[in-house]
Amino acid sequence: MRHVVYSQPFTVGALTSLFQNTDWIRQQFRDPEGKKRLRNLFPDKNMILLFYEPSTRTRISFQMAGIHLGMSTYATENAKEFSSAIKGETIEDTMHVVCGYEPSVVVLRHYQEGAAERAAKIAEQYNVSIVNAGDGGGQHPTQALLDVYTIHTELGGVNGKIVLMGGDLKNGRTARSLAYLLSKFERVKIRFFSPPELTMKDDILEHLDEHGVDYSDSTNHRGLPDLLQEADVVYWTRFQKEREGNGADELARQFAEKYSIGREELGFMKEKSILMHPLPRVKEISPEIDEDPRSAYFRQAHYGMHVRMALLQELCKDK
Amino acid sequence: MRHVVYSQPFTVGALTSLFQNTDWIRQQFRDPEGKKRLRNLFPDKNMILLFYEPSTRTRISFQMAGIHLGMSTYATENAKEFSSAIKGETIEDTMHVVCGYEPSVVVLRHYQEGAAERAAKIAEQYNVSIVNAGDGGGQHPTQALLDVYTIHTELGGVNGKIVLMGGDLKNGRTARSLAYLLSKFERVKIRFFSPPELTMKDDILEHLDEHGVDYSDSTNHRGLPDLLQEADVVYWTRFQKEREGNGADELARQFAEKYSIGREELGFMKEKSILMHPLPRVKEISPEIDEDPRSAYFRQAHYGMHVRMALLQELCKDK
Amino acid sequence: MRHVVYSQPFTVGALTSLFQNTDWIRQQFRDPEGKKRLRNLFPDKNMILLFYEPSTRTRISFQMAGIHLGMSTYATENAKEFSSAIKGETIEDTMHVVCGYEPSVVVLRHYQEGAAERAAKIAEQYNVSIVNAGDGGGQHPTQALLDVYTIHTELGGVNGKIVLMGGDLKNGRTARSLAYLLSKFERVKIRFFSPPELTMKDDILEHLDEHGVDYSDSTNHRGLPDLLQEADVVYWTRFQKEREGNGADELARQFAEKYSIGREELGFMKEKSILMHPLPRVKEISPEIDEDPRSAYFRQAHYGMHVRMALLQELCKDK
Numbered sequence: 011m012r013h014v015v016y017s018q019p020f021t022v023g024a025l026t027s028l029f030q031n032t033d034w035i036r037q038q039f040r041d042p043e044g045k046k047r048l049r050n051l052f053p054d055k056n057m058i059l060l061f062y063e064p065s066t067r068t069r070i071s072f073q074m075a076g077i078h079l080g081m082s083t084y085a086t087e088n089a090k091e092f093s094s095a096i097k098g099e100t101i102e103d104t105m106h107v108v109c110g111y112e113p114s115v116v117v118l119r120h121y122q123e124g125a126a127e128r129a130a131k132i133a134e135q136y137n138v139s140i141v142n143a144g145d146g147g148g149q150h151p152t153q154a155l156l157d158v159y160t161i162h163t164e165l166g167g168v169n170g171k172i173v174l175m176g177g178d179l180k181n182g183r184t185a186r187s188l189a190y191l192l193s194k195f196e197r198v199k200i201r202f203f204s205p206p207e208l209t210m211k212d213d214i215l216e217h218l219d220e221h222g223v224d225y226s227d228s229t230n231h232r233g234l235p236d237l238l239q240e241a242d243v244v245y246w247t248r249f250q251k252e253r254e255g256n257g258a259d260e261l262a263r264q265f266a267e268k269y270s271i272g273r274e275e276l277g278f279m280k281e282k283s284i285l286m287h288p289l290p291r292v293k294e295i296s297p298e299i300d301e302d303p304r305s306a307y308f309r310q311a312h313y314g315m316h317v318r319m320a321l322l323q324e325l326c327k328d329k
Numbered sequence: 330m331r332h333v334v335y336s337q338p339f340t341v342g343a344l345t346s347l348f349q350n351t352d353w354i355r356q357q358f359r360d361p362e363g364k365k366r367l368r369n370l371f372p373d374k375n376m377i378l379l380f381y382e383p384s385t386r387t388r389i390s391f392q393m394a395g396i397h398l399g400m401s402t403y404a405t406e407n408a409k410e411f412s413s414a415i416k417g418e419t420i421e422d423t424m425h426v427v428c429g430y431e432p433s434v435v436v437l438r439h440y441q442e443g444a445a446e447r448a449a450k451i452a453e454q455y456n457v458s459i460v461n462a463g464d465g466g467g468q469h470p471t472q473a474l475l476d477v478y479t480i481h482t483e484l485g486g487v488n489g490k491i492v493l494m495g496g497d498l499k500n501g502r503t504a505r506s507l508a509y510l511l512s513k514f515e516r517v518k519i520r521f522f523s524p525p526e527l528t529m530k531d532d533i534l535e536h537l538d539e540h541g542v543d544y545s546d547s548t549n550h551r552g553l554p555d556l557l558q559e560a561d562v563v564y565w566t567r568f569q570k571e572r573e574g575n576g577a578d579e580l581a582r583q584f585a586e587k588y589s590i591g592r593e594e595l596g597f598m599k600e601k602s603i604l605m606h607p608l609p610r611v612k613e614i615s616p617e618i619d620e621d622p623r624s625a626y627f628r629q630a631h632y633g634m635h636v637r638m639a640l641l642q643e644l645c646k647d648k
Numbered sequence: 649m650r651h652v653v654y655s656q657p658f659t660v661g662a663l664t665s666l667f668q669n670t671d672w673i674r675q676q677f678r679d680p681e682g683k684k685r686l687r688n689l690f691p692d693k694n695m696i697l698l699f700y701e702p703s704t705r706t707r708i709s710f711q712m713a714g715i716h717l718g719m720s721t722y723a724t725e726n727a728k729e730f731s732s733a734i735k736g737e738t739i740e741d742t743m744h745v746v747c748g749y750e751p752s753v754v755v756l757r758h759y760q761e762g763a764a765e766r767a768a769k770i771a772e773q774y775n776v777s778i779v780n781a782g783d784g785g786g787q788h789p790t791q792a793l794l795d796v797y798t799i800h801t802e803l804g805g806v807n808g809k810i811v812l813m814g815g816d817l818k819n820g821r822t823a824r825s826l827a828y829l830l831s832k833f834e835r836v837k838i839r840f841f842s843p844p845e846l847t848m849k850d851d852i853l854e855h856l857d858e859h860g861v862d863y864s865d866s867t868n869h870r871g872l873p874d875l876l877q878e879a880d881v882v883y884w885t886r887f888q889k890e891r892e893g894n895g896a897d898e899l900a901r902q903f904a905e906k907y908s909i910g911r912e913e914l915g916f917m918k919e920k921s922i923l924m925h926p927l928p929r930v931k932e933i934s935p936e937i938d939e940d941p942r943s944a945y946f947r948q949a950h951y952g953m954h955v956r957m958a959l960l961q962e963l964c965k966d967k
Contacts, residue, residue, distance in 0.1 A: 039431060046373055054684055056715055058708070066405050067426065070377070074430040077375055077401045082715045086704050086725070087405070097886070099928035102935070107705065107927060110950030111712040112677060248416070289426060290418035297421070312429030358750060365692055385724050386745065389696070393749040396694050396720045406724070567735070608745060609737035616740070631748030 011324050013130040013140045017151035017187060022194050028155065029162050031320040032313070039316075048319075049080040055114040055326045059085035060104075061143070062120045067289070068143050068150075071311075072117050075318040081114070081326075105129045109136035114329050115322060117141045123148035139325040152321065153288065154187035156314040161243055163313065164284045164306055168195040174237050176203040177247035177269055177294055179210040181254070184288040185247055189214050193221040200225040201237050205269060207261060208249070231268050238278035245286045246271055248294055265294070272296040279304055286310050330643050332449040332459040336470035336506060341513050347474065348481050350639040351632070358635075367638075368399040374433040374645045378404035379423075380462070381439045386608070387462050387469075390630075391436050394637040400433070400645075424448045428455035433648050434641060436460045442467035458644040471640065472607065473506035475633040480562055482632065483603045483625055487514040493556050495522040496566035496588055496613055498529040500573070503607040504566055508533050512540040519544040520556050524588060526580060527568070550587050557597035564605045565590055567613055584613070591615035598623060605629050649962050651768040651778045655789035655825060660832050666793065667800050669958040670951070677716075677954075686957075687718040693752040693964045697723035698742075699781070700758045705927070706781050706788075709949075710755050713956040719752070719964075743767045747774035752967050753960060755779045761786035777963040790959065791926065792825035794952040799881055801951065802922045802944055806833040812875050814841040815885035815907055815932055817848040819892070822926040823885050827852050831859040838863040839875050843907060845899060846887070869906050876916035883924045884909055886932055903932070910934035917942055924948050 011024075020028070038044030057076045059069055064087055076083040101120065108116060109132060116138055118129050126142035126149075133140045144150040161168050173192060175185045179202055189210070192198045200218065202210045206229040218225050228237065238244060249265040251258045271285065276299050279285065287295055287307040299305055330343075339347070357363030376395045378388055383406055395402040420439065427435060428451060435457055437448050445461035445468075452459045463469040480487050492511060494504045498521055508529070511517045519537065521529045525548040537544050547556065557563060568584040570577045590604065595618050598604065606614055606626040618624055649662075658666070676682030695714045697707055702725055714721040739758065746754060747770060754776055756767050764780030764787075771778045782788040799806050811830060813823045817840055827848070830836045838856065840848045844867040856863050866875065876882060887903040889896045909923065914937050917923065922944040925933055929945070937943055 042373070045431075049373060054680070054687060056712075058712070070403065070405065070427065071430065073403050074375075074377075074432070077403065078431065083403075084708065084711050084715060084721075086708065097928045098930040100935075103928060106938075106946040107949045108708065110946060111709065111953050112683075112716065113712070290416045290422060292417040297419075300425075308425045308429060311426045315430050361692070364750075368692060389722065389724065389746065390749065392722050393694075393696070393751070396722065397750065402722075609735045609741060611736040616738075619744075627744040627748060630745045634749050 013133070013142075014151055014321055014325070015126045015130050015140060015142045016149050017154040017191055020155065020191070020194075025155070025158065025194075028317070028320055028324070029159055031323060032159055032316050033163070035316050035319045035323070036313075045078070048078050051079050051323065052114075052326050053080045055079075055329065056082035056084065057115045057117060057322070058108060058111070058113040059083065059117045059143075060108065060119070061085070061087050062118075062125075063144070065119055065144065068119065071315045072141075072143065072318055075315050075322055078315075079319055079322055079326075081322070084113075101125050101128050102132050105132035109133050109138045113138055114326055115139045115141060117143050118145070119143040120145045122146045137329065139329075141321065141325070149187065150183060151187070152314070152318055153184050154191050155321075156310065156317040157184060157188045157245070157286065157288070158191050159317050160284070160286060160306060160310040160313050164309070165242055165282070168192070168198065170197040171242040172199045172201065172240055173243040173245060174201040174203060174241035175210075175245045175247070176271075178208045178249045178265070179204045179247070180208040181250035182247040182288070185210070185245065186214055188245060190217060193218055193223050198223060201241065202227040203234060203237055204229060205261065205265060207254075234275070235278045238275055239280070241279065242283050243286060244271070244279060244283065246294055247288065248290065248292055270294045270296065271299070273299055276302060276304065332452070333470055333640055333644070334445045334449050334459060334461045335468050336473040336510055339474065339510070339513075344474070344477065344513075347636070347639055347643070348478055350642060351478055351635045352482070354635050354638045354642070355632075364397070367397050370398050370642065371433075371645050372399045374398075374648065375401035375403070376434045376436060376641070377427060377430070377432040378402065378436045378462075379427065379438070380404070380406050381437075381444075382463070384438055384463065387438065390634045391460075391462065391637055394634050394641055397634075398638055398641055398645075400641070403432075420444050420447050421451050424451035428452055428457045432457055433645055434458045434460060436462050437464070438462040439464045441465045456648065458648075460640065460644070468506065469502060470506075471633070471637055472503050473510050474640075475629065475636040476503060476507045476564070476605065476607070477510050478636050479603070479605060479625060479629040479632050483628070484561055484601070487511070487517065489516040490561040491518045491520065491559055492562040492564060493520040493522060493560035494529075494564045494566070495590075497527045497568045497584070498523045498566070499527040500569035501566040501607070504529070504564065505533050507564060509536060512537055512542050517542060520560065521546040522553060522556055523548060524580065524584060526573075553594070554597045557594055558599065560598065561602050562605060563590070563598060563602065565613055566607060567609065567611055589613045589615065590618070592618055595621060595623065651771065651780075652789055652959055652963070653764045653768050653778060653780045654787050655792040655829055658793065658829070658832075663793070663796065663832075666955070666958055666962070667797055669961060670797055670954050671801070673954050673957045673961070674951075683716070686716050689717050689961065690752075690964050691718045693717075693967065694720040694722065695753045695755060695960070696746060696749075696751040697721065697755045697781075698746065698757070699723070699725050700756075700763075701782070703757055703782065706757065709953045710779075710781065710956055713953050713960055716953075717957055717960055717964075719960070722751075739763050739766050740770050743770035747771050747776045751776055752964055753777045753779060755781050756783070757781040758783045760784045775967065777967075779959065779963070787825065788821060789825070790952070790956055791822050792829050793959075794948065794955040795822060795826045795883070795924065795926070796829050797955050798922070798924060798944060798948040798951050802947070803880055803920070806830070806836065808835040809880040810837045810839065810878055811881040811883060812839040812841060812879035813848075813883045813885070814872075814875075814909075816846045816887045816903070817842045817885070818846040819888035820885040820926070823848070823883065824852050826883060828855060831856055831861050836861060839879065840865040841872060841875055842867060843899065843903060845892075872913070873916045876913055877918070879917065880921050881924060882909070882917060882921065884933055885926065886928065886930055908932045908934065909937070911937055914940060914942065
């Protein structure tokens with residue numbers, strides 16, 4: 011593995027291997043000796059976080075991942091506003107310059123779809139690895155990987171699981187990516203549930219059709235209890251009001267009322283199931299259920315750092 | 330000690346112990362061996378600076394404190410504007426996520442009073458320490474601690490000292506906090522001196538009354554020479570023009586003329602006294618007296634880093 | 649050497665020594681052992697990057713230079729907007745505070761000409777070194793040094809070289825500084841070529857006259873092929889449209905058409921010549937010639953980090 015630009019190239023075999031490494035990393039965190047072992051892994055490696063778009067959460071997760079592996083990290087948070095980009099520099103030129111500073115890894119967040127792939131092409135010439143931390147309408151592969159890892163580790167596997175995805179499926183990039191990745195596993199069933207205005211887009215549904223994935227798509231609020239009862243995984247998402255135009259306020263009101271998970275909804279869920287959310291949440295999951303063992307969203311965020319550590323380890327080990 | 334959220338819980342005993350540790354740290358800086366000793370203290374510890382409000386000075390002081398102790402540091406300066414906060418995330422959720430990244434210490438600067446205490450409640454669940462670096466109208470405890478340390482180290486103790494606080498006592502958080510902390514010591518006398526529009530607020534005066542502290546409150550400019558002559562400590566502050574509405578310009582003019590310390594005012598001060606200022610200063614202390622040994626304001630700023638190092642050492646040592 | 653504030657004090661002897669150190673550093677990057685050797689040089693040194701003006705490229709170059717030398721680095725990118733500067737603090741006061749935090753080196757970028765020299769005066773009192781990373785209309789000495797180093801290393805020396813400087817010579821600080829430094833070497837010939845509106849300013853021409861440098865100044869587009877043919881170094885620059893008022897758009901159009909280097913222009917250049925550019929470029933050099941061995945602009949940017957490492961090494965070695 012040289013770069014992490016898309017999540018598609020990860021086969022089930024590659025995912026399994028990545029997840030084993032992630033397990034090993036989590037194990038190291040359990041005692042001071044293990045943490046020290048991690049910190050001694052890459053004292054000579056360094057990572058540049060080049061963020062053309064702000065994303066404090068992703069940045070902090072990657073930077074802490076690097077710190078725990080003993081890497082030196084350098085970050086710039088608003089490369090777009092501040093840098094030579096404003097003078098019209100292409101991503102290719104920026105990469106030529108930055109890669110010459112001999113980083114081991116460049117974590118790139120960009121506002122243009124395809125930027126990470128263009129960056130990786132240049133990085134090839136310099137023995138530098140690119141990690142895509144989100145490129146506009148494009149991908150954010152490490153988010154998708156951590157979502158699958160969460161299911162894998164919390165439920166002991168992905169095959170055969172029933173995954174209910176709810177909330178704003180139209181605008182939520184993470185739900186789209188997860189659905190895509192789940193199609194690689196066997197006998198996974200997906201249940202989409204959203205307001206009629208915010209259903210999953212056709213390209214994903216077609217992809218699932220092509221791969222023979224059992225899925226259904228519901229907007230009927232009265233069916234929610236049954237869906238919750240059946241699910242091994244409930245993956246809930248925030249209404250991305252900022253992406254909707256007219257009528258967003260009214261939609262937000264309906265969303266808050268009918269598409270939220272609280273004590274009552276949790277009550278329908280199986281004992282051995284989990285509730286996930288890519289965070290940040292607003293009000294679509296009530297804090298009153300945070301303590302329930304099924305509420306996995308904070309653990310899910312933490313796994314994000316562990317998965318990123320496993321990826322960095324893979325990228326750095328032969329450098 | 331698990332967190333530093335308020336300065337009130339520091340008893341005179343705790344302060345004495347903190348000041349001894351600060352002395353030890355300052356001693357280490359005197360030779361390369363000592364600096365190396367410091368840098369080897371916490372190579373496995375790390376610190377996240379989560380600043381929802383800009384404060385370059387506080388941030389740099391904390392981050393350099395961490396660097397000198399060998400800690401890895403990660404900082405984000407405008408968490409408010411950039412982060413998921415903008416999408417409506419609570420400080421509790423942010424702390425749940427961040428603490429799961431296994432930092433040793435989170436230094437928090439927030440715009441809401443009480444945010445640090447709320448953060449500390451979540452951090453409890455993760456073996457993470459919170460340091461309050463200012464929370465809105467609330468506290469900025471490390472500033473108060475460094476002010477008392479300055480008196481302690483420059484004058485060999487705090488008991489029995491006469492402290493003249495001058496300038497904008499209404500808006501200056503540091504003068505308020507210092508008056509509060511001084512009330513813990515014995516036989517301290519406080520003299521307040523300010524324009525009539527900018528006197529110390531009643532809550533602090535009542536607190537001093539309750540604790541039997543000898544204090545006076547003057548707005549009579551002609552009395553200043555006597556006050557300066559009597560004082561062991563002259564603690565001067567900037568007019569916070571940005572917090573006053575109408576009439577601020579005229580008040581600023583008067584302030585600059587009558588409430589400033591220059592060569593003449595310094596002339597009244599005792600030989601064994603010190604002039605302090607929380608900085609930044611504008612014109613209320615003339616640079617022409619910077620070289621005078623009584624001018625302690627830059628040393629005071631430097632002690633800030635040392636006190637913060639002593640606090641970090643205390644928080645990290647048992648982790 | 650205590651500070652790097654201006655490029656003028658660098659004699660040819662000092663430059664030669666700096667360039668030898670830079671060569672040594674570049675050599676270390678060729679194998680893992682050498683990189684490790686670099687990283688072990690200054691584990692106890694640290695560097696503060698205090699940027700009052702954004703400059704992602706300069707900042708990343710310096711910070712990576714520090715990281716490769718094993719230094720701890722701390723950076724603040726918008727010190728102007730965020731810091732106490734907004735409350736009216738002078739650069740002198742800021743330096744008094746920052747230097748007391750015991751950095752080894754402060755890299756300063758400021759919007760006021762002369763700020764670096766004022767900062768260095770204060771830093772003297774604290775055994776701290778200042779590196780000027782650009783001060784308003786003033787200097788950016790490390791850029792000038794890396795440009796001369798590029799000529800030195802790519803062509804085996806500077807003496808006797810013919811240097812064609814083209815593009816926007818009026819607004820380009822780097823071309824001005826380079827012309828100035830070149831005057832220190834022997835038998836260098838300089839050819840200026842620009843639109844009539846953007847010619848090199850008189851102060852530099854007078855300086856060259858005083859030092860008996862052979863130079864010419866042309867705005868005749870038809871003469872470009874001859875100039876390209878003769879040159880050992882073609883140093884091209886971007887039209888700084890943002891610094892021109894009315895007519896900038898029309899000028900930009902002409903500039904793009906007549907003052908650009910593409911395959912045709914490159915065809916005139918000697919086989920043993922180099923094409924330099926301070927970057928970022930917009931369209932004045934066509935990406936289609938990036939692969940040509942004469943295109944030295946990316947290497948030039950990389951040398952920037954190496955030269956900065958050599959300077960940091962010089963500043964830190966006796967601390």
